[in-house]
Amino acid sequence: MKIGIPAETLAGETRVAVTPETAKKLVAQGHVVIVQSGAGVSASVTDAAYEAAGARIVDAAEAFGAEIVLKVRAPSDAEAALLKPGAVVVGMLNPFDAAGLQRLAAAGAVGFALEAAPRTTRAQSMDVLSSQANIAGYKAVMIAADQYQRFFPMLMTAAGTVKAARVVILGVGVAGLQAIATAKRLGAVIxxxxxxxxxxxxxxxLGGKFIEVSYDTPEEKEAAVGVGGYAKPMPASWLARQQVEVAKRVALADIVISTALIPGRAAPTLITEEMVKSMKPGSVIVDIAAGKGADVNGGLTGGNCPLSEADKTVVKHGVTIVGETNLPARVAADASALYARNVLDFLKLVLPKEGGLKIDLEDDIVAACLVTRDGQVTRK
Structure with a gap:
């Protein structure tokens, strides 16, 4: 089949859906791979590298006109207009974006949103959320280290001793765990x-200390178990106790990295303005959930901290708050390499070796990722 890889046009998006490594494997399977000129430049991949892997360099129209289109982000209105009816689009299509899914359905495309894959052992190799969150956790710490005007590790010098930075991580999924590991490597107390x-x-x-909050009711204990690898919304009684414990640690912290997200819902508020006011001047917050929080301040969207501003770094009450919304794009080469492998593994489910597209709705991964087909949005 003809597989097209267009360049990403969303502002700040530097990743690409296929690398020379995965392009070579697709060509070896008998597919024709066409890549828009310059698609990989921001991820440190040249057109020549794609050609060496057996791909052909084309313009945007031809890339979008392929039978299968591999994307990082959902197509825009202009991009959707270039799709052929019946084309298969695979990417991070945001299954909670009703308008985006309707746009794809109106174009007659078969859409697969990789974020919707179940978080099961079988689906691990195509779990784009985990592969990209891992990078986000790493980059969040590196950005924090750049913004923080002191050392991370304890240093003993002839001029005196420098204390290790105190880092608080809020939300310990894939991004949080990588943030802990990275901060530990830099010598912080976590x-x-x-x-x-x-x-x-x-x-x-990983060398961190868990901030414990008791679970006093069956409802609290049930919610704490989570579902599908994500936390569930917690009862107000538990959140109030957690806020008290977290506030104590935040007041002493030099750096806070928040990663808490709930699919399909606004990110929870974990760092209140009062907590920010309690922090030391020069402290840093990196809010990975920036832009996904509840509406605050007349329609502005924060994150785990209501003072966060999407895609901006601001200073509030003497604290630097980083609101980067696409941290994986700041590590484009490795982010693209991991994402491209996720995409390749998913394609194995819909492009069997005997050739031709096969949409097997008995396969739980295929069924979960399918969001549009036959002009309809299939996502419930």
Whole structure:
């Protein structure tokens, strides 16, 4: 089949859906791979590298006109207009974006949103959320280190001793765990909080300390278990106790990295304005959930901190707050390499070796990722 890889046009998006490594494998399987000129430049991949892998360099119209189109982000209105009816689009299509899915359905495309894959053992190799969150957790710490005007590790010098930075991680999913590991490598003292008590062992294995909050009711205990690898919304009683414990740690922290997200819902508020006011001047917050929080201040969207501003770095009450919304794009080469492997593994489910497209709705991964087909939005 003809597989097209267009360049991403969304502002700030530097990743690409196929690398020379995965292009070569697709060509070896008998597919024709066409790549828009310059598609990989921001991810440190040249057109010549794609050609060496057996791909052909084309313009945007031809790339979008392929039978299968591989994307990082959902097509825009202009891009959707270039799709052929019946084309298969695979990418991070945001299954909660009703307008985006309707746009894809109106174009007659078969859409697969990779974020919707179940978080099961079988689906691990195509789990784009995990592969990209891992990078986000790493980059969040590196950005924090750049913004923080002191050292991370403890240093003993002839001029005196420098204390290690105190880092608090809020939300210990894939991004949070990578943030703990990266901050530890830099020599910080780390504390971490999450609604799920099951992560305590993971935090401690990476050298962090778990901020414990008791679970006093069956409702609290049930919610803390989470579902599908994500935390569930917690009862107000538990959140109030957690806020008290977290506030104590935040006031002493030099750096806070917040990663808490709930699919299809606004990100929870974990760092209040009062907490920010309690922090030391020069402290840093990196809010990975920036732009996904509840509406605050007349329609502005924060994140885990209501003072966060999407895609901006601001200083509030003497604290630097980083609101980058696409951290993986800041590590484009490796982010693209991991994402491209996720895409390749998903394609194995819909492009069997005997050739031709096969949409097997008995396959739980295929069924979960299918969001548009036959002009309809299939996502419930």
């Amino acid at each position: 504390e971490a909080s999450d609604v799920r008590p099951s992560v305590k062992e993971q935090i401690e294995s």
